[in-house]
Amino acid sequence: MVNLIWLIMLAFGILISTVRGNVSQVTESALKAAELGVEVAIELIGVMSLWLGIMHIAEKAGLVQSLAKLFGPIIKKLFPSLKPDSKAFGPIIMNLCANMLGLGNAATPFGLKAMQELQKENPNPDVASPAMITFLALNTSCITIIPATIIGVRMKAGSVNPTEIIGTTIFATACAMTTAVCADYIFRKRDRL
Amino acid sequence: MNIITELAKWAIPFILFFVPVYAYFRKVPVYETFVEGAENGFKTAVKIIPFLVGMLVSIRVFVDSGALEILTDILRPFFLVVGLDPDILTIIPLAIMRPLSGSGALGVATQLIHQFGPDSFIGRLASTLQGSTDTTFFVLAVYFGSVGIKKYRYALKVGLLADVVGLLVSIWIVTKVFG
Known part of the structure; x- marks a missing residue:
């Protein structure tokens, strides 16, 4: 499915540019995007190192474990395939917390770390494990309590009340997250390997 | 404050x-x-470069070609059939962009907020939508890519389903609260 979507976006984009007599646009877009990909990754090196370093301190101090214990009961229900003492729980919880607080650039390092831990417990390294899918479902639909970026945009645009959309955002993300959890549960039951 | x-x-x-x-x-x-x-x-950061580049190139070529407008035109009748206010249709490009590209969606949302005003209905809807769904497609590609997963199984279906629900609920709640 990813292969198909990737191909359709690329081929469809090129076709439309061609039909509109704007072929040179394709070259420019492709090269610019390729450059951007590396830029994003380079920027991520710093943020990634910072948060992985802080997380390592938190781990050694027992903070990650306390966090895991606090959220353990809920999170363990969501990931029945993981062992109760799985090392993936720490980064999973930190990622979800960062997402909730709208700390997008802190969420990614924890998320990638969680994927690495989940991959260690994955019997089939080419194929997504149910725990990974559950994690990504939660990650992409996670409740946002502080949509910091968009509040900033609203402030700059001169909004009378930049934070008034927090309530609607929390409600919409709560519904999306509920959907993700239910859909994940249903598909997981249907799609046993 | x-x-x-x-x-x-x-x-x-x-x-x-x-x-x-x-x-x-x-x-x-x-x-x-x-x-x-x-x-x-x-x-880890270096490892995700190929996935970032691959995804960004495809998405950028698609968006820059004007394909988004064509897709919006195709989807318009469906939204009208559901009985949505024609005003809401201006949100379609953002809804399509959101799962694909974070910076792209933020760009569209910012533009909508400035064009209609942050305290207009569209401004509030764009804000809610931007805050409430994630770049599902992109996140899956990068996260799975970083550990070498090739078969996503039902992951994309679950993520996109949540995004659609997020979109519909956003429209509903913003209409209800601010409408």
């Missing part, structure tokens, strides 16, 4: 203060431990 914006401002400084100080009192060699953990930052 609002509590929430204050909270957002304090979150990172608080974590950066609290974690090392707490750890120090628990006898953790904080600086060495930090360096040990940070070591993996480089490796």
Whole structure:
């Protein structure tokens, strides 16, 4: 499915540019995007190192474990395939917390770390494990309590009340997250390997 | 100032203060431990470059070609059939863009907020939508790619389903609260 979507976006984009007599646009877009990909990754090196370093301190101090214990009961229900003492729980919880607080650039390092831990417990390294899918479902639909970026945009645009959309955002993300959890549960039951 | 914006401002400084100080009192060699953990930052960031480049190229070529407008025109009748206000249709490009590209969607949302005003119906809807769904497609490609997963199974279906529900609920709640 990813292969198909990737191909359709690329081929469809090129076709439309061609039909509109704007072929040179394709070259420019492709090269610019390729450059951007590396830029994003380079920027991520710093943020990634910072948060992985802080997380390592938190781990050694027992903070990650306390966090895991606090959220353990809920999170363990969501990931029945993981062992109760799985090392993936720490980064999973930190990622979800960062997402909730709208700390997008802190969420990614924890998320990638969680994927690495989940991959260690994955019997089939080419194929997504149910725990990974559950994690990504939660990650992409996670409740946002502080949509910091968009509040900033609203402030700059001169909004009378930049934070008034927090309530609607929390409600919409709560519904999306509920959907993700239910859909994940249903598909997981249907799609046993 | 609002509590929430204050909270957002304090979150990172608080974590950066609290974690090392707490750890120090628990006898953790904080600086060495930090360096040990940070070591993996480089490796992981470099590892996702191919996935970032692959996804960004395809998405950018698609968006820059004007395909988004064509897709919007195709989808318009469906939204009208559901009985949605024609005003809401201006949100379609954002809805399509959201799962694909974070910066792209933020660009569209910012433009909508400036064009219609942050306190207009469209401005509020764009804000809610931007805050409430994630770049599902992109996140899956990068996260799975970083550990070498090739078969996503039902992951994309689950993520996109949640996005669609997020979109519909956003429209409903913004209409209800601010309508």
